[in-house]
Amino acid sequence: MKILDSTLREGEQTPGVYFDNHIKMVIAELLDEIGIEFIEAGHPVVSNEICQGLKKICSRSLNATVCAHSRSLIEDIDLAIDCGVDFVGVFYCVSNGRIMDVYKKNIDMVKCQIRDVINYAKRKKPGLIIRFTPEDTVRSEFENVYGIAAEAVKAGADIISIADTTGYMMPGTCRSMYDYVVGLKKKLAEMDLFPRIEVHCHDDRGLALANALDAFRAGADIIDASVMGLGERAGIVDLAPLLVILKEDFKVTNNWNLKLLPELYETVSKYSKIPIQVNLPITGENVFSHCAGIHTQAAVINPLHYQSIDPGIVERKTKIILDHMAGYSTIKYALEQIGEKIPDDAIIYDILNTVKQIGRKHRTVDLEEFRHIVKWYNYHDCQAVKK
Numbered sequence: 363m364k365i366l367d368s369t370l371r372e373g374e375q376t377p378g379v380y381f382d383n384h385i386k387m388v389i390a391e392l393l394d395e396i397g398i399e400f401i402e403a404g405h406p407v408v409s410n411e412i413c414q415g416l417k418k419i420c421s422r423s424l425n426a427t428v429c430a431h432s433r434s435l436i437e438d439i440d441l442a443i444d445c446g447v448d449f450v451g452v453f454y455c456v457s458n459g460r461i462m463d464v465y466k467k468n469i470d471m472v473k474c475q476i477r478d479v480i481n482y483a484k485r486k487k488p489g490l491i492i493r494f495t496p497e498d499t500v501r502s503e504f505e506n507v508y509g510i511a512a513e514a515v516k517a518g519a520d521i522i523s524i525a526d527t528t529g530y531m532m533p534g535t536c537r538s539m540y541d542y543v544v545g546l547k548k549k550l551a552e553m554d555l556f557p558r559i560e561v562h563c564h565d566d567r568g569l570a571l572a573n574a575l576d577a578f579r580a581g582a583d584i585i586d587a588s589v590m591g592l593g594e595r596a597g598i599v600d601l602a603p604l605l606v607i608l609k610e611d612f613k614v615t616n617n618w619n620l621k622l623l624p625e626l627y628e629t630v631s632k633y634s635k636i637p638i639q640v641n642l643p644i645t646g647e648n649v650f651s652h653c654a655g656i657h658t659q660a661a662v663i664n665p666l667h668y669q670s671i672d673p674g675i676v677e678r679k680t681k682i683i684l685d686h687m688a689g690y691s692t693i694k695y696a697l698e699q700i701g702e703k704i705p706d707d708a709i710i711y712d713i714l715n716t717v718k719q720i721g722r723k724h725r726t727v728d729l730e731e732f733r734h735i736v737k738w739y740n741y742h743d744c745q746a747v748k749k
């Protein structure tokens with residue numbers, strides 16, 4: 363299985379997000395270093411700048427295959443090929459309602475257009491990887507989806523992407539992505555067609571990752587994701603948890619360097635001006651932190667009592683937080699952290715009370731401040747000044 367990162371295409375469709383071309387290059391290089399197999403780097407027809415960015419990223423000879431988005435039009439294909447991409451993602455809507463209302467066409471006209479465009483692309487650049495996406499796949503008439511997908515594959519499409527454009531799918535229900543992938547593969551196999559299956563899951567219901575994993579279990583070959591899940595509306599699958607779960611829980615053997623994820627996220631966050639949510643799985647500030655006294659008591663003995671993911675896999679560390687939730691063992695642990703000998707219980711409780719008071723002011727105590735608090739009680743210890 364492979365990952366397609368769309369931070370530079372879908373991610374830039376987040377309201378207000380814009381990456382300069384030199385930043386796009388840095389992000390593409392980091393994705394490449396991590397070992398992401400496909401990088402979707404833009405839709406060249408949108409602007410000359412995107413076109414120039416794509417050209418330069420393609421010229422870097424990354425290990426990743428660079429992909430461009432393209433409408434089902436010859437002019438888009440020409441432009442994408444001119445940019446030097448080895449992968450073009452062609453899309454078109456396939457629902458009767460939209461075809462008639464928006465495009466004033468019928469399904470046969472759409473089939474012809476898609477077949478001609480894919481034929482043209484394959485002739486113009488043999489070896490070009492072509493993906494066809496029936497837009498809003500999962501809410502479109504199924505017979506249209508497999509009918510047009512079959513036409514696209516016969517014309518030369520290598521990949522059919524199942525787009526959950528509106529985040530509509532839901533595991534364990536009649537809207538299951540697992541069943542959809544199985545059903546589409548079966549239909550195409552009956553026609554002796556075996557394209558690779560990609561999935562593009564939006565997160566409108568907070569189920570993008572669950573649906574993507576459902577698709578993976580059903581045999582999908584490529585999963586789309588973006589850094590922090592950036593994208594239209596609620597975005598798409600968040601890259602970091604997807605990679606971690608596939609590697610740690612599903613034991614895929616892809617050679618991804620997960621340790622670079624924090625750097626990638628900081629870079630994207632800095633230049634997209636979208637902060638990394640503190641509770642964002644894997645990369646959020648708080649996700650390997652322990653706060654409540656009862657948790658820290660167990661976590662200082664073995665962090666895995668209250669963690670099921672080893673932070674080391676993304677080069678992060680378990681943190682014990684000092685705030686109003688701290689307990690006796692939190693203070694003892696922090697004293698050990700700063701190399702301080704363990705004082706009498708009375709002093710430990712004084713320190714604990716001070717930490718809790720500061721915590722009630724909506725902030726945490728870092729180890730530097732903790733050192734000052736300990737020093738304060740040590741100064742007064744000889745005079746037995748207690749509260």
Ligand SMILES: [Zn+2]
Nearest residue numbers: 372562593594
């Ligand atoms: Zn999308």
